[in-house]
Amino acid sequence: MNTDRPGPLSRRTVLATGAAAGLAAAVVGPELLYADARLARTIPATGETIAAVGMGSWLTFDVGSNRHARAQRVDVVRAFFEAGGGMIDSSPMYGTSEAVIGHCLAELGRPQGLFSASKVWTISQGIGKRQMEASRKLWGIEAFDLMQIHNMLDWETHLATLKAWKAEGRIRYLGITTSHGRRHAALAKAMAAEPFDFVQFTYNVLDREAENRLLPLARDRGQAVIINRPFQRGGLFRRVRGHQLPDWAAEIGCETWAQFFLKYILANPAVTCVIPATSRVDHMKQNMSAGLGPLPDPAMRKRMQDHVEML
Numbered sequence: 290m291n292t293d294r295p296g297p298l299s300r301r302t303v304l305a306t307g308a309a310a311g312l313a314a315a316v317v318g319p320e321l322l323y324a325d326a327r328l329a330r331t332i333p334a335t336g337e338t339i340a341a342v343g344m345g346s347w348l349t350f351d352v353g354s355n356r357h358a359r360a361q362r363v364d365v366v367r368a369f370f371e372a373g374g375g376m377i378d379s380s381p382m383y384g385t386s387e388a389v390i391g392h393c394l395a396e397l398g399r400p401q402g403l404f405s406a407s408k409v410w411t412i413s414q415g416i417g418k419r420q421m422e423a424s425r426k427l428w429g430i431e432a433f434d435l436m437q438i439h440n441m442l443d444w445e446t447h448l449a450t451l452k453a454w455k456a457e458g459r460i461r462y463l464g465i466t467t468s469h470g471r472r473h474a475a476l477a478k479a480m481a482a483e484p485f486d487f488v489q490f491t492y493n494v495l496d497r498e499a500e501n502r503l504l505p506l507a508r509d510r511g512q513a514v515i516i517n518r519p520f521q522r523g524g525l526f527r528r529v530r531g532h533q534l535p536d537w538a539a540e541i542g543c544e545t546w547a548q549f550f551l552k553y554i555l556a557n558p559a560v561t562c563v564i565p566a567t568s569r570v571d572h573m574k575q576n577m578s579a580g581l582g583p584l585p586d587p588a589m590r591k592r593m594q595d596h597v598e599m600l
């Protein structure tokens with residue numbers, strides 16, 4: 290028996306450990322990660338901790354001025370914060386999503402614990418500045434915690450602005466994004482050369498390309514990692530439709546496929562935050578619960594990926 294391994298710690302023990310450390314920490318053993326009631330990860334640039342399950346907003350929050358849909362999204366965001374959520378990710382590319390997020394935050398009385406993350410998605414420095422300022426007003430916040438360059442578009446131009454804005458305190462962190470396997474070589478080059486606080490890309494149980502280069506590089510460079518498309522835009526649920534969770538998923542506390550997919554991602558220690566998107570309160574609760582209980586060890590992760598590939 291490996292005595293270095295944490296063993297079957299009770300939730301109480303893990304919570305006590307986290308409390309003693311003064312934060313909601315994950316207890317990391319050589320093979321097994323245990324999450325406490327709100328799995329938190331550290332942002333390498335500052336040591337600040339952040340809830341490891343965040344929220345995306347592409348499509349799911351682009352509901353325009355529809356009153357019923359807006360009220361329903363308020364409930365989704367309420368469930369997110371009630372479960373200890375922090376990071377909300379959006380972009381001016383997502384139609385009305387930023388306006389709807391701003392509406393939700395106002396309706397909820399500006400919840401404590403928000404970690405606001407949006408993007409600049411345009412060409413030219415002047416338009417980029419105006420776009421970021423417009424986003425800030427839509428969210429109704431004083432300043433973004435994180436501003437990312439969306440899909441690397443005109444990234445060198447915007448990086449100069451973001452560095453200046455960070456120095457002036459207009460944003461706290463700067464980052465860059467890509468998705469579904471696009472431009473990994475170019476992103477790796479940028480990550481190696483520039484002081485990004487955060488990088489965002491796609492990683493999930495079926496799309497593991499980021500393991501080759503981006504995840505190890507982010508660790509080496511001390512860059513926080515946000516994972517988008519954790520469910521392959523919902524494609525993973527379509528793949529497992531009609532299939533029960535395997536019995537052994539209970540060993541890592543999974544009762545739903547959503548937990549299964551998210552725990553797979555969160556067990557990679559280079560991952561800081563995963564941002565599933567949902568329009569439903571019940572789905573939000575499932576997604577947030579992926580931050581509870583044990584995470585899979587490498588052998589279990591291999592079993593998980595083999596199982597999903599087989600379906």
Ligand SMILES: NC(=O)c1ccc[n+]([C@@H]2O[C@H](COP(=O)([O-])OP(=O)(O)OC[C@H]3O[C@@H](n4cnc5c(N)ncnc54)[C@H](OP(=O)(O)O)[C@@H]3O)[C@@H](O)[C@H]2O)c1
Nearest residue numbers: 345346347466468517518519520521522523547566567568
């Ligand atoms: N380049 C970039 O910067 C970039 C690119 C892509 C994505 N992103 C960010 O990453 C976020 C996540 O990616 P994504 O929106 O493409 O896809 P995703 O999170 O992988 O999947 C979203 C889909 O999963 C469904 N879903 C969510 N929770 C579920 C649950 N518990 N059970 C069953 N179905 C569930 C949602 O439907 P329901 O509404 O019915 O729950 C929705 O159709 C985006 O919203 C965006 O913020 C960034």
